[in-house]
Structures are given as C-alpha cells and as structure tokens.
Amino acid sequence: xxxxxxxxxxxxxxxxxxxxxxxxxxxxxxxxxxxxxxxxxxxxxxxxxxxxxxxxxxxxxxxxxxxxxxxxxxxxxxxxxxxxxxxxxxxxxxxxxxxxxxxxxxxxxxxxxxxxxxxxxxxxxxxxxxxxxxxxxxxxxxxxxxxxxxxxxxxxxxxxxxxxxxxxxxxxxxxxxxxxxxxxxxxxxxxxxxxxxxxxxxxxxxxxxxxxxxxxxxxxxxxxxxxx
Amino acid sequence: xxxxxxxxxxxxxxxxxxxxxxxxxxxxxxxxxxxxxxxxxxxxxxxxxxxxxxxxxxxxxxxxxxxxxxxxxxxxxxxxxxxxxxxxxxxxxxxxxxxxxxxxxxxxxxxxxxxxxxxxxxxxxxxxxxxxxxxxxxxxxxxxxxxxxxxxxxxxxxxxxxxxxxxxxxxxxxxxxxxxxxxxxxxxxxxxxxxxxxxxxxxxxxxxxxxxxxxxxxxxxxxxxxxxxxxxxxxxxxxxxxxxxxxxxxxxxxxxxxxxxxxxxxxxxxxxxxxxxxxxxxxxxxxxxxxx
Numbered sequence: 001x002x003x004x005x006x007x008x009x010x011x012x013x014x015x016x017x018x019x020x021x022x023x024x025x026x027x028x029x030x031x032x033x034x035x036x037x038x039x040x041x042x043x044x045x046x047x048x049x050x051x052x053x054x055x056x057x058x059x060x061x062x063x064x065x066x067x068x069x070x071x072x073x074x075x076x077x078x079x080x081x082x083x084x085x086x087x088x089x090x091x092x093x094x095x096x097x098x099x100x101x102x103x104x105x106x107x108x109x110x111x112x113x114x115x116x117x118x119x120x121x122x123x124x125x126x127x128x129x130x131x132x133x134x135x136x137x138x139x140x141x142x143x144x145x146x147x148x149x150x151x152x153x154x155x156x157x158x159x160x161x162x163x164x165x166x167x168x169x170x171x172x173x174x175x176x177x178x179x180x181x182x183x184x185x186x187x188x189x190x191x192x193x194x195x196x197x198x199x200x201x202x203x204x205x206x207x208x209x210x211x212x213x214x215x216x217x218x219x220x221x222x223x224x225x226x227x228x
Numbered sequence: 229x230x231x232x233x234x235x236x237x238x239x240x241x242x243x244x245x246x247x248x249x250x251x252x253x254x255x256x257x258x259x260x261x262x263x264x265x266x267x268x269x270x271x272x273x274x275x276x277x278x279x280x281x282x283x284x285x286x287x288x289x290x291x292x293x294x295x296x297x298x299x300x301x302x303x304x305x306x307x308x309x310x311x312x313x314x315x316x317x318x319x320x321x322x323x324x325x326x327x328x329x330x331x332x333x334x335x336x337x338x339x340x341x342x343x344x345x346x347x348x349x350x351x352x353x354x355x356x357x358x359x360x361x362x363x364x365x366x367x368x369x370x371x372x373x374x375x376x377x378x379x380x381x382x383x384x385x386x387x388x389x390x391x392x393x394x395x396x397x398x399x400x401x402x403x404x405x406x407x408x409x410x411x412x413x414x415x416x417x418x419x420x421x422x423x424x425x426x427x428x429x430x431x432x433x434x435x436x437x438x439x440x441x442x443x444x445x446x447x448x449x450x451x452x453x454x455x456x457x458x459x460x461x462x463x464x465x466x467x468x469x470x471x472x473x474x475x476x477x478x479x480x481x482x483x484x485x486x487x488x489x490x491x492x493x494x495x496x497x498x499x500x501x502x503x504x505x506x507x508x509x510x511x512x513x514x515x516x517x518x519x520x
Contacts, residue, residue, distance in 0.1 A: 120318035123279050126305040127312045128332040128377050138331070142322035 005198050008175055009183035013203075016091075016166075016179055017159040020098040021106075024155045027099065028106030029148075033136055035107065036114040037122070051108070053101045062168025065097050069169060087169070094170040094177050098159045105154040113147025114140055146218045153214045157207055229255055229291075230385070230417070234275055235284040238441060240266040247271060247441035253419065253434070255290070255383050258411055260420045260428045260449075263438035269421040270315070272438075273387045276419070277312045278305030290383050309381035311374030313391045317366045319358035325369050326354040332376035340379055347410065348372040364399045367391055371407070375414060386411070388420045392427065397486065404430055425453065425465060425506055426485060454508045462513040468505045471498055482509070 035046050053061060069087035070076045079085045087093035117140060125135035141148060163181040170177030172186060180199045187196040230253040238245045247268040253259050261269040274280040276287060278294070281302060287295040294303045311332075320328055329344055345351045348368045358366060370391065378384040388407075392400045408431060411418050422428055428435050429449045437445040437452060445452045454463050466482040466489075473479075478498045480491050491509065493501075501507070 118316060118318065120314045120316055121320065123305075124312070124314060124318035125320075125331075127277050127279065127308075127310060128373070129306045129309075129334075130331075131306065139320050139322070143320070 005195055006174075006183075009178050009180045009199065010202055012091075012175070012178065013160055013180040016094060016098060017156045019095055020102055020159040021152055021156045023095070023099050024102060024106040025152065028103060028151065028155070029110055029141070031103075032107045032110035032114060032151075033140075036111045051104045054104050058101065058162070058164025059168055061101060062097065062165040065093075065100070065165070066169045069093055069096075089169070089171045089173060089177060091170075091176055094166045094179070097165045097169050098162060101162060101165045102155045102158045105158045106151040109147045109151040109154065110144070113144030116147075117143055149214060149217060153210055157210050160203060160207060229253070229289075230276070230383075231286070231288045232272070232276065233285040234272065234282045234287070236271065236275075236280075236282045238266075238268055238271060242266070245441045249436075249438070249441070249443050251436060251443070253417065255417055256415055257434055258408070258418045258420070258432045259434045259436070260422050260432040261436050261438060262422055262425070262428050264423060267438040268441045269423075269438055270389055273312070273389055273419065273421055276308075276385075277310045277387055278303060278308045289385065309378055310385050310387055311376075311378040312387045313367075313370045313374050313389060315389045315391070315393070317358075317370040317391075319366060319369055319373075321358050324355050324357055325350055325361070328358070328369055329372050329376045332373045334380045337380045340376070344372045344376055344379070347413065348375075348406075363395050364403060367395065367403060368406075371410070375410065375416075378416070379414070384414055384416045386416045386418045388418065390421050390423070393422075393424070400427075407431070425467065429453070429465060453506065461510045462516075463508055463510045466507055466509055468501055468503055468507060470503060471501060482507075484509075 031050070035043060035050070038046070040046075066088065067073055068075045069079070071080050071086070071088070076088065079087060085092060087096060121139055121143065122132075122135055125139045126132070130138070161181065162179070163185070166177060166179055167182055167185075170179075170182075172178050172182055178186070180203055184196045184199045184203075187193070187199070230251070232249070232251045234247060234249050234251075236247045238247050245266065245268065249268070249272065251272070261272060263269055271280055275282050275295075276289075282295065282297070284297045285295065286293070286297065289308075292303075293299070293301055294308055295301060320331065323331060326341065326345065329350075330338065330341055333340060333344075342351075345354055348371060350365075350368055350372060353361065353365060353369075358369065361369065374386055378386065392403055395403065404427060407418075410416065420427075420431060422431075432449060435446065435449045435452050436443050453465055464484050466484045468480060469483050469488065470481040471478060471493075472481075478493045478495070480493050480498070480501070482489050482491060
C-alpha cells in the first residue's frame with residue numbers, strides 16, 4: 001500500500017516549514033527585541049500587527065496576499081518587473097505567506113522571554129561597555145533559551161499545519177505548492193482515503209513528537225535553573 | 229573629581245518628588261549616599277552610570293563632560309568607565325564566575341582575570357554558575373566584575389547600590405572590610421548607597437544625607453551624625469528601638485553598633501523621639517570602669 005504513495009507533499013511541507021523557521025529566526029528575534037524594549041507609543045500598534053495572524057481566518061490573510069502578489073496589482077507588478085519574482089502560485093509565494101502567518105508564534109514567546117529577564121541584566125551589560133547587539137547575543141538570548149526553543153518549534157509546527165493561506169496563494173501545484181495538508185484535502189476529494197491516512201498519520205505523529213520534545217526540554221531547562 | 233548637578237522629577241509611593249542635588253566628590257574618596265527609601269539615592273547612581281537621564285543638570289567626571297543638558301550632551305553608559313554593583317547583583321546566569329568577570333575586562337587586560345579572582349577570594353569558584361552561589365559569593369562576583377570594568381581606566385569609579393543589604397550581619401561586616409581593602413588597593417573612587425548608619429560610619433569619609441530628593445547635610449559622618457562635639461564626653465551613635473514609660477521616667481531601648489542598651493530619659497527628651505530615629509547619646513567620659 002505504501003508503494004503507491006507520493007512522498008513529495010511531505011518533503012515539500014518539511015522544506016517549507018524549515019525555510020519558514022529559518023527566516024523567522026532572522027526576522028522574528030530582532031523584531032521581538034525591538035518590541036520588548038520599545039518605549040514608543042506605537043508599541044501597541046506593532047504588537048497588534050504581529051498578532052493579527054492569530055485571529056484572522058487564514059483565508060482572509062491568503063486573500064489579501066493573493067491580491068497583493070497578483071501581477072494585476074501595483075505591488076505584484078513591481079515585484080515581477082524589478083525583482084523578477086512571481087509570488088502567486090509559487091513556492092516563494094507560500095514561503096512569504098507562511099512567514100507572515102507564523103510570525104506571532106516566533107515573536108510572542110521570544111518577546112515574553114526577553115521581557116521576563118530582570119532589566120538589570122541589560123543595564124549591567126551596557127554599563128560594562130557592551131553594545132546592545134553584543135548584549136543581545138551574549139546575555140539576553142542565552143538566558144531565554146526555553147523561549148527561543150518554543151518560538152522555533154511552534155513556528156515549525158504551525159507551518160506544518162498550515163492550510164488556508166497556502167491554498168489561497170499557492171493553489172495545488174504538485175511539487176511546487178502541494179504541501180501535505182493540501183494533499184490530504186486533495187486525496188479525500190478524490191476518495192483516496194488510504195493516501196490521506198498516510199499523510200494525516202505522518203503529520204499527527206510528527207506534530208506530537210515535536211511538541212513533546214519541546215515540553216521535555218523546557219522542563220529540563222527549568223530544573224537545571226533552580227538547582228542550588 | 230566628580231561634579232554633578234542633577235534635577236529630575238521622581239515618581240514615588242507618596243507622589244512626585246523633586247530631585248535637586250549638587251554633589252562634588254574628590255578622587256579616591258569613599259562617599260556614601262544615606263537616606264530613606266525613595267529619597268533618590270539609587271537614581272543618583274543610575275544617572276552617574278548613564279542608566280537614567282536627568283531632566284536637567286550636568287555631570288563632569290575628571291574633566292570629561294558626561295552629561296550637559298544645555299549642550300544636549302549625553303555620554304551613553306558604554307562609554308562611561310563605571311563599575312556598578314547592582315542591588316540584585318545582575319550576574320549573567322549563563323556565564324560562570326570567571327566568564328562573568330572576563331566579560332567586563334577589556335581584551336587587552338585579560339591577564340588581570342586571575343588577580344581579580346584572587347583578591348575577591350573567588351579562585352576556587354571560577355567555574356561555578358551564579359545560580360549555585362550563596363549571597364555573599366554573588367556579591368563578591370558582582371564586585372569583581374565591577375572592578376574588571378574599571379581596572380584599565382582612570383579614575384576608577386565604583387558605584388555600589390546597597391550591595392550588602394541582603395546579607396546577615398556577620399558576613400556584612402566581613403564584606404565591608406574587604407570592600408575597604410579593595411578601595412585602597414585599587415585606588416578607587418567609591419560611592420556607596422546605604423541606609424545603615426553603622427555602615428556609613430565605618431566605610432565613608434564623606435556622607436550625603438538625602439531626603440525627598442534634597443541633600444540635608446553633607447560632610448564627615450562624625451560631623452553629620454554627631455552634630456555637636458562635646459569635649460570630655462563619650463558620644464555614641466544610636467538608633468531608638470523602643471520607648472516605654474516606667475513610673476515617672478521613660479526607658480529608651482537603643483541599638484548602639486550591634487549592642488542593645490537601655491537608658492533613662494525624661495518627658496521632654498522623649499517628646500520629639502520616635503521609634504527608628506537616629507540619635508546621639510553623650511555621657512561623661514572620665515573615670516569609666518574598664519574591663520579586659
């Protein structure tokens with residue numbers, strides 16, 4: 001029965017989740033730092049924008065991104081003309097969509113982790129002559145490892161579980177945008193339950209294993225912390 | 229030489245307090261800022277370290293302008309060579325004792341690490357993480373780290389924000405001695421925030437008494453706390469612990485140093501006293517009985 005299964009959607013899902021997580025580490029950590037230590041009056045606005053994907057139906061986000069990326073609109077036109085980038089119905093497009101969609105899952109834990117550190121740590125590091133960048137990498141981030149781990153894993157797991165945004169802007173192109181969650185929908189539509197079972201089972205086990213390992217690791221990190 | 233003139237509105241539990249102080253400190257002096265909580269002691273240290281920006285004023289250290297409101301000049305904390313010991317020590321939990329100290333050392337002076345560990349009695353603890361240290365040990369690491377920051381600079385300015393307040397009396401006395409030793413050994417200019425009169429007396433050559441953001445008195449602790457010097461008398465600095473009436477007199481229970489004593493006082497002497505008040509008591513100093 002396994003012989004007839006097309007593994008490509010699963011590989012595509014893993015590739016999308018891994019790349020999304022990498023991009024989110026690069027974008028989310030500086031953003032979390034900015035929001036955590038911002039004294040600006042615009043801080044609530046920044047926090048709201050980052051959190052919007054949590055409450056918006058994925059189809060709403062997907063619909064707006066589809067319009068924005070579409071060559072019929074100014075932004076899509078500009079992308080295609082100057083960057084030769086076509087984001088509609090392409091892997092790059094669902095990658096951008098995933099990054100935006102999973103942004104709060106990276107930013108929120110890291111922001112909370114940074115804010116929970118005693119303010120004197122950053123002050124001490126500054127007073128010891130270190131730049132904010134050095135302070136971030138040598139003092140702040142190493143002291144909120146559980147938060148970083150949570151952010152990375154939730155971003156990965158959330159991208160694996162994505163459906164609506166990918167469907168709206170990526171469609172269902174095998175090998176390009178047909179990720180596992182869409183493949184399941186596709187197989188069920190064509191009453192191919194066996195294949196749907198395989199994809200669904202793999203995603204279920206994968207998500208369970210990822211989350212379980214995070215909770216185990218965070219528990220260990222906390223035990224080490226309080227040990228005298 | 230440090231000259232500060234600072235103004236800032238502070239938020240306190242009892243409403244806004246206007247901080248308005250002028251402070252001049254000589255090089256290599258040991259100075260204390262004394263006063264009740266919320267008087268602005270910590271804020272003054274933070275302004276000197278560059279962690280809080282005064283609304284108005286000027287800070288000049290050894291001829292270098294660190295802050296000048298009128299010239300809109302503000303030297304960031306990174307560029308002020310100040311060794312600060314925070315009240316909660318602010319040790320970096322991810323780094324060992326040696327790493328905490330090395331973090332503060334200029335790479336050109338990395339060779340000073342063993343000496344800093346040695347003089348602070350930390351050589352045996354060098355690879356321990358802060359979470360596994362006792363309060364007194366943490367205090368020593370924080371002090372060693374602050375020293376590491378200023379060891380390569382001139383003047384060597386050390387700021388201590390009530391670093392001993394969380395420790396028990398015995399350990400406290402021991403660390404006070406160590407602090408004085410380091411102060412002399414490294415030629416430091418030290419500013420200590422304290423609300424312990426005994427500590428102020430023991431440690432400092434000059435004290436600034438702050439209340440509600442203003443300096444009430446300044447000078448040597450003896451001059452400030454024992455306001456009049458009476459020849460031929462023994463003067464003791466004491467804190468009122470209890471006042472009780474017995475028959476026609478009042479009994480005052482006092483804390484003198486680490487000893488508790490009781491003396492008799494009259495109605496009018498007690499009238500203005502409250503529990504917790506610092507007082508000076510004076511007795512005739514001739515013909516005491518001396519026991520060895």
